[in-house]
């Protein structure tokens with residue numbers, strides 16, 4: 496069965512392209528998603544994209560994906576919620592969803608508060624500092640290499 500991957504972008508990532516271009520580059524989120532969908536098609540995987548500035552909406556989307564929601568894996572750029580959100584961590588764990596944590600910037604080379612993630616220790620992989628190319632790498636990994644639950648055995 497073709498894999499079904501959900502791409503989640505958190506707060507302020509809708510501003511990609513204009514937000515601090517010296518940090519995040521000039522590519523818009525729309526362009527990132529368009530490229531990802533083209534890549535997904537070539538990889539024969541189904542890709543859905545979701546962006547929200549609201550923690551609860553992200554939690555709701557993760558829960559919907561996990562409980563019979565037809566998602567095999569999540570790629571998530573949680574934005575600032577990386578550093579604050581136990582709720583998003585609990586949602587991912589609560590539905591036993593394998594996920595890749597992704598950051599456009601190298602969070603470890605920035606302010607001290609960005610060095611902690613509430614998700615990294617539970618992520619299958621963490622990608623940061625590759626710019627928006629990180630989305631391409633994350634999708635390749637999730638589509639071809641990531642261990643996912645065999646739904647048929649559930």
Ligand SMILES: O=C1C[C@@](O)(C(=O)O)C[C@@H](O)[C@@H]1O
Pocket residue numbers: 506507508572573574575576577597598599600601602609
């Ligand atoms: O909003 C973001 C974007 C980010 O997740 C990144 O993609 O580099 C890094 C976070 O620290 C920041 O709050």
